[in-house]
Amino acid sequence: MSTDLPPAQGTPTLEDVARVAGVSRATVSRVINGIRNVAPEIQETVQQAIATTGYVPNRAARSLVTRRTGSVALVVSGAGGDAGGEPFESQVFADPFFGRVAGGAVAFLRPRGIHPVLMFAETAHARDQVIGYLRQGSADGALLVSTHGEDPLPRLIVEAGLPAVLWARPARPTPISYVDLSHRAGAELAADRLVARGCRRVATISGPFDVRASQDRLSGFQDAMARYGHPYIPGVEGNFTHDSGEAGMHRLLAEHPDIDGVFAANDLMAQGALLALRERGRVVPDDVAVIGFDDSSAATASRPQLTTVRQPVEDMAGEMARLLLAHIEDSDFQVTSVIFPPSLVVRQSA
Amino acid sequence: MSTDLPPAQGTPTLEDVARVAGVSRATVSRVINGIRNVAPEIQETVQQAIATTGYVPNRAARSLVTRRTGSVALVVSGAGGDAGGEPFESQVFADPFFGRVAGGAVAFLRPRGIHPVLMFAETAHARDQVIGYLRQGSADGALLVSTHGEDPLPRLIVEAGLPAVLWARPARPTPISYVDLSHRAGAELAADRLVARGCRRVATISGPFDVRASQDRLSGFQDAMARYGHPYIPGVEGNFTHDSGEAGMHRLLAEHPDIDGVFAANDLMAQGALLALRERGRVVPDDVAVIGFDDSSAATASRPQLTTVRQPVEDMAGEMARLLLAHIEDSDFQVTSVIFPPSLVVRQSA
DNA sequence: GCACGGACGGAGAGCGCTCTCCACCTCGTG
DNA sequence: CACGAGGTGGAGAGCGCTCTCCGTCCGTGC
Numbered sequence: 001m002s003t004d005l006p007p008a009q010g011t012p013t014l015e016d017v018a019r020v021a022g023v024s025r026a027t028v029s030r031v032i033n034g035i036r037n038v039a040p041e042i043q044e045t046v047q048q049a050i051a052t053t054g055y056v057p058n059r060a061a062r063s064l065v066t067r068r069t070g071s072v073a074l075v076v077s078g079a080g081g082d083a084g085g086e087p088f089e090s091q092v093f094a095d096p097f098f099g100r101v102a103g104g105a106v107a108f109l110r111p112r113g114i115h116p117v118l119m120f121a122e123t124a125h126a127r128d129q130v131i132g133y134l135r136q137g138s139a140d141g142a143l144l145v146s147t148h149g150e151d152p153l154p155r156l157i158v159e160a161g162l163p164a165v166l167w168a169r170p171a172r173p174t175p176i177s178y179v180d181l182s183h184r185a186g187a188e189l190a191a192d193r194l195v196a197r198g199c200r201r202v203a204t205i206s207g208p209f210d211v212r213a214s215q216d217r218l219s220g221f222q223d224a225m226a227r228y229g230h231p232y233i234p235g236v237e238g239n240f241t242h243d244s245g246e247a248g249m250h251r252l253l254a255e256h257p258d259i260d261g262v263f264a265a266n267d268l269m270a271q272g273a274l275l276a277l278r279e280r281g282r283v284v285p286d287d288v289a290v291i292g293f294d295d296s297s298a299a300t301a302s303r304p305q306l307t308t309v310r311q312p313v314e315d316m317a318g319e320m321a322r323l324l325l326a327h328i329e330d331s332d333f334q335v336t337s338v339i340f341p342p343s344l345v346v347r348q349s350a
Numbered sequence: 351m352s353t354d355l356p357p358a359q360g361t362p363t364l365e366d367v368a369r370v371a372g373v374s375r376a377t378v379s380r381v382i383n384g385i386r387n388v389a390p391e392i393q394e395t396v397q398q399a400i401a402t403t404g405y406v407p408n409r410a411a412r413s414l415v416t417r418r419t420g421s422v423a424l425v426v427s428g429a430g431g432d433a434g435g436e437p438f439e440s441q442v443f444a445d446p447f448f449g450r451v452a453g454g455a456v457a458f459l460r461p462r463g464i465h466p467v468l469m470f471a472e473t474a475h476a477r478d479q480v481i482g483y484l485r486q487g488s489a490d491g492a493l494l495v496s497t498h499g500e501d502p503l504p505r506l507i508v509e510a511g512l513p514a515v516l517w518a519r520p521a522r523p524t525p526i527s528y529v530d531l532s533h534r535a536g537a538e539l540a541a542d543r544l545v546a547r548g549c550r551r552v553a554t555i556s557g558p559f560d561v562r563a564s565q566d567r568l569s570g571f572q573d574a575m576a577r578y579g580h581p582y583i584p585g586v587e588g589n590f591t592h593d594s595g596e597a598g599m600h601r602l603l604a605e606h607p608d609i610d611g612v613f614a615a616n617d618l619m620a621q622g623a624l625l626a627l628r629e630r631g632r633v634v635p636d637d638v639a640v641i642g643f644d645d646s647s648a649a650t651a652s653r654p655q656l657t658t659v660r661q662p663v664e665d666m667a668g669e670m671a672r673l674l675l676a677h678i679e680d681s682d683f684q685v686t687s688v689i690f691p692p693s694l695v696v697r698q699s700a
Numbered sequence: 701g702c703a704c705g706g707a708c709g710g711a712g713a714g715c716g717c718t719c720t721c722c723a724c725c726t727c728g729t730g
Numbered sequence: 731c732a733c734g735a736g737g738t739g740g741a742g743a744g745c746g747c748t749c750t751c752c753g754t755c756c757g758t759g760c
Contacts, residue, residue, distance in 0.1 A: 011485075013746055024710045029748060037707065056486045060419070061746035063410035064715045071467065071488075092453065096446050102468060103439035110470070115483070117421065117465045118452060126460075133465070135361075136406045138421075242651060275653060301592060301651060303625060363716055374740045379718060387737065411716035414745045 012053040021049035032057060071115050072324060073142040074105060075130055077153045078122035092120065096297055097313065098145065101167065104317025105143055116143065127153050134162045140328045143320050149212055163327035165320045169337065171212060177327065179320045179338045183213050184220030186309040186342035190263045190291040191224035193307065193350055197289050199261030204235040205248040205273060207265040217265045217293060238269045245272025253280055260288055267292035267299045270306050274349065289350035304348035316340050362403040371399035382407060413487065421465050422674060423489040424455060425480055427496045427503045428472035439470055446647055447663065448495065451517065454667025455493055477503050484512045490678045493670050499562055513677035515670045519687065521562060527677065529670045529688045533563050534570030536659040536692035540613045540641040541574035543657065543700055547639050549611030554585035555598040555623060557615040567615045567643060588619045595622025603630050610638055617642035617649045620656050624699065639700035654698035666690050
């Protein structure tokens with residue numbers, strides 16, 4: 001029986017719904033959470049009461065007792081001290097990569113009613129803030145993307161016993177789950193393509209040597225070329241920027257004018273290389289074939305468009321989210337890693 | 351006196367701190383929140399107890415009583431129904447613009463201990479989810495970036511009486527605060543520059559006519575040129591993509607081969623125009639000067655680099671955050687709008 | 701016909717915090 | 731010297747929800 005009492009002022013609570021439906025708070029709670037059997041007709045009555053009152057459960061009250069917030073932190077983390085310089089937030093987002101990560105994570109989390117809280121951790125202070133945030137139960141766990149291998153945050157998180165999943169293997173061994181790409185396999189894909197095109201004198205523009213992924217891309221490429229009978233691959237070191245790619249290509253051409261293929265460790269550098277090649281009058285891909293890495297927006301903005309190694313970033317981010325939820329649900333969930341295979345996106349440059 | 355009792359298991363609570371410090375819960379709360387006078391020596395004792403217990407206030411418990419969460423939603427919103435198509439999340443982040451907005455908002459919010467929750471609202475269902483999220487008190491308000499003028503979300507938010515601030519003026523009048531750019535002033539800057547360079551036969555590649563900002567950029571440019579004695583400005587309509595800029599430029603050149611200046615409504619289209627011009631053998635900026643809009647990463651990736659109108663996106667996003675906090679603190683805060691002036695970033699293309 | 705078990709709804713105890721009283725103590729003042 | 735004002739700390743009532751008990755009721759089997 002619905003005893004129509006005057007509606008309470010303010011936002012309705014469970015109590016109000018219970019009164020309208022003529023049942024107890026507990027029953028309404030059961031209906032909402034779908035736990036245990038509640039007689040169908042009572043369920044119906046309760047649903048109706050919820051509709052008429054416009055009831056929405058209060059998140060804070062619920063988390064207080066369940067010890068779950070239904071949100072996770074998405075942390076972009078650097079390795080700096082408390083130095084100045086350009087605002088970290090703007091640097092981070094200059095790279096659409098983070099957007100893809102966010103998009104991939106959201107695609108997985110959203111259907112589950114979970115939303116990511118955006119955080120940055122580039123200074124010691126900011127790191128403490130992140131840890132504090134997690135410790136005070138504002139989020140159930142963290143998805144962590146480090147821009148630098150020496151990032152201390154993973155260790156701090158492990159020490160605090162907080163659930164978290166990393167993007168990419170941490171530089172120093174840490175008992176924490178992560179998702180990564182097989183950079184070596186990606187480099188092999190590039191080597192296969194260049195060789196298949198008939199390139200005989202290929203060179204590389206690598207990323208910084210102190211970045212793990214750079215090393216893997218370089219050595220993977222060298223090893224694959226060695227298997228094809230090319231033991232020596234000229235190379236220059238770039239720093240993942242457009243300009244370093246352009247400069248690197250000029251250097252390469254100066255020392256090895258007969259180059260007919262280039263593997264750049266990311267698209268930005270490949271784009272720079274394209275520019276240098278044009279300046280030197282080389283036609284891509286006829287004179288020199290170029291392959292990038294990442295399949296970023298630079299790949300399609302370049303002319304010719306870049307053939308490039310694609311990381312399934314969105315899928316990888318989704319997997320991070322999946323692992324994080326597993327860790328949150330089950331604190332005994334084993335620390336694990338998932339390595340994704342890259343694919344080659346063939347466009348015009350090779 | 352600190353009566354050293356055995357530490358409770360699990361995370362310490364106010365109660366635990368109080369026991370260790372030998373005071374009441376209320377006093378600890380006062381010290382933490384800095385309210386009313388507490389004798390300095392007791393403050394000291396309490397601080398020490400907090401340190402030794404490693405106490406962190408529980409967010410849920412606090413919000414339950416304060417009715418504040420200390421977080422805001424950052425909503426990227428479309429106008430679609432429940433149609434399929436490419437995942438909205440990936441589309442959104444293909445554009446680094448959203449990253450800049452997020453960065454600007456975070457720069458303002460973070461020092462205040464507030465973190466944004468990332469949400470998307472491209473379908474009716476997703477919109478309900480956002481409203482529900484806000485209504486259940488998961489966030490204190492929303493920063494809203496609509497990708498489409500007809501977005502129904504602003505209205506829904508107003509109806510629900512939730513604090514929110516929009517990016518850009520809503521298409522239909524809505525009593526809600528917003529931050530916008532003076533697109534007309536930006537177009538004038540471009541006109542001034544082209545005229546100052548001596549261009550006499552300028553044309554435009556505009557954005558879609560059904561987007562308010564496109565209209566303003568176009569009419570602002572036309573009006574400014576009219577003041578300079580150029581009553582007729584040829585133009586084509588693009589859709590803000592690289593390809594539409596390229597195609598548009600080809601059309602423009604076909605119909606008006608003597609063009610010596612182009613104003614494109616965004617950088618991506620300007621970049622496309624650059625490509626078309628090169629194909630037709632026109633030298634930029636000597637034969638044809640090109641000006642873009644947005645100062646996006648495309649502006650610096652192009653060769654020559656683009657002269658472009660810059661929106662102070664980060665500042666604008668920061669202002670959104672400021673307004674939102676004002677609305678949250680004071681529900682009587684007047685609905686307002688803040689219009690930012692653009693600036694011209696001169697590079698090589700004009 | 702009666703006991704027993706299972707299905708179902710209600711009562712009530714918290715979750716950890718804030719904040720309003722209220723009691724107390726110490727001054728200052730008439 | 732008494733009294734009031736003002737500064738300080740404590741007690742306790744919730745905030746809205748979940749979840750464990752527990753009681754009730756009905757159906758079933760011997």
